[in-house]
Amino acid sequence: MATREGPRPGGRSARVQASVHKAVQTLLATHERTEVTVPLIAAEAGVTPSTIYRRWGDLQELLADVAVERLRPDMVPVDTGSFGSDLMAWAEQYAEEMSSGPGREMIRDVLAAQDGSGAYQCCNFTRQQIETIAERAEERGEFFPDVETVMDGVVAPIMYRILFGGAPDAAHVERLVRASLAAKPAP
Amino acid sequence: MATREGPRPGGRSARVQASVHKAVQTLLATHERTEVTVPLIAAEAGVTPSTIYRRWGDLQELLADVAVERLRPDMVPVDTGSFGSDLMAWAEQYAEEMSSGPGREMIRDVLAAQDGSGAYQCCNFTRQQIETIAERAEERGEFFPDVETVMDGVVAPIMYRILFGGAPDAAHVERLVRASLAAKPAP
DNA sequence: AGCATAAAAGCAAATTATTTGCTTTTAGCG
DNA sequence: CGCTAAAAGCAAATAATTTGCTTTTATGCT
Structure with missing residues (x-):
């Protein structure tokens, strides 16, 4: 056998x-x-x-499967020299890509599927990007906020506004990033 | 005619x-x-x-239409005496309701619809609840964070985690509320 | 009140999508 | 080099969706 x-x-x-x-x-x-x-x-x-x-x-599962693949990051976040500017650059690009027509449709496809694993994967793609930025900061010896703090403070608001309201503008993203940078190192 | x-x-x-x-x-x-x-x-x-x-x-639009009606708040947030405890009580209930099986399905139905107006309405239901809490705080003469700060700091992370990962636990919600209460009155 | 009208609902046929049982192909294994 | 199990093809059966046409009904106007 x-x-x-x-x-x-x-x-x-x-x-x-x-x-x-x-x-x-x-x-x-x-x-x-x-x-x-x-x-x-x-x-x-x-x-x-x-x-x-x-x-x-069904069609939705297939669309979700394809969307997850397309949402997989194909690049490492650019190294601009500090955690703050790395995160700012990454967040601006993330907000722009996800706010676009295709970006929104892919997110919708992922969330519409019965199988919730696609959404979980996408969340992890994002988390890994931020972890990469955090690891570089650690190597430099910088202080930087916890990854989950960034997920809550930067990623979540961007995604919430894309899904439920108008897309966040650049100034808003900037404010979110600045606020999460100000978070205390050890709560 | x-x-x-x-x-x-x-x-x-x-x-x-x-x-x-x-x-x-x-x-x-x-x-x-x-x-x-x-x-x-x-x-x-x-x-x-x-x-x-x-x-x-189609079916999705109908399900979204029904879900929006069911997501419409049927109660005013409870008055517990201060902005902080009002928001805490509201956020705990919100997180619990939205994390439940039916809650998650309703959100999914709303987001899956082609017509994005349902999501916008749901966001406004939430915003109005927070505005109610804020108006009471104003009447009491309290300081309190901007409504959009609460949307970004409390609502968005709760919703993001429900949609993309595991539901947030009570301690997490509490932390989010505390952090947003600490936001400076005028940035 | 009664008529005219436009919007919405019913009906049924036509089309399209989905499911399913069975057969065939294929890649990997001894 | 055949054997096997998984996956794909095929085609008939079922179910969902669309559509043209008819009927109902609430409302405005006289």
């Missing part, structure tokens, strides 16, 4: 996943959201709809 | 809306989420599916 655990890289399973993901991205870029259906994605990817339904369950 | 603007209270339109909303709530309480379909809601409400599709567009 041959027992396996997960799909191996390069196998058929991985190829289907790749072509479906690519098809979704292509279609999202060229069509209205409501026009992007499972049968359309299947045709674009060269697979049958039942393959998609069996692997992902 | 008879010209009208919107549906009048008590008209047929309002009755259909009421029975559909009620049907959705009944079904959400008794069925798995994926089992709640437009045809099922229509049958429960005693209307035809096409009525629902024409009025709401």
Whole structure:
């Protein structure tokens, strides 16, 4: 009896996943959201709809899966010399990317899925970025606020406003960053 | 030519809306989420599916519409004598309600809808609750932080953690409230 | 009050999406 | 080099959604 655990890289399973993901991205870029259906994605990817339904369950799970991949950071936060300016630069870029049309749609897709693991992953992507900035600060011997303080003080307000109200402006982001820098080192 | 603007209270339109909303709530309480379909809601409400599709567009918009109604606060925040304890009591209840299974589902429904107005409304419900607490503080002659400071410092972190990670615990909420109370009166 | 009108609901056929049972392909294993 | 289990294809069956047309109904006007 041959027992396996997960799909191996390069196998058929991985190829289907790749072509479906690519098809979704292509279609999202060229069509209205409501026009992007499972049968359309299947045709674009060269697979049958039942393959998609069996692997992902429904359109929302697939969209969430694709969105998580696209939200994965592809760069290390820039090193500007200090925790404060690193965080400021990162937060400005984060706010801008997430406020954009595509950014908002990806967040929506992730949150709309039944499976909450995508949202958790995205949160961790962000946390890791901040941890990177924090580790550099530590190496420099700087004082810097706790990562969770930054999540609460900078990330959460940016995301809350993108999701529930108008996008935060640059001045607002700046204020959030400054306030979290002022947090006491050890509460 | 008879010209009208919107549906009048008590008209047929309002009755259909009421029975559909009620049907959705009944079904959400008794069925798995994926089992709640437009045809099922229509049958429960005693209307035809096409009525629902024409009025709401799709299931998600309808669920969002119902969720917004359910998220509308039905009580004024309790008056405990000071801004700090009012806010603490309110935040604890808010975190608990929103972290619950039904609370999380309602938020998800609101955010998943294409029409972003539901999220905006929910944000305003919350803002109004905090404004009520702030107005009472003003009448007492207390100092208190700006409402937007509370939105950023208390509401946003609670909501962010509910949406993206584990629900915040009571100690965390308490810390958030204390921190926002310490904010300087005029930045 | 009674008629005219526009908005909304019902109905049913057409279309589209989803599910499912069964067959075929494929990658990895001995 | 065949065996096996997982995944994909195929196609029929089911379910959801859309749509054109008819009917109902609340309201404004005379």
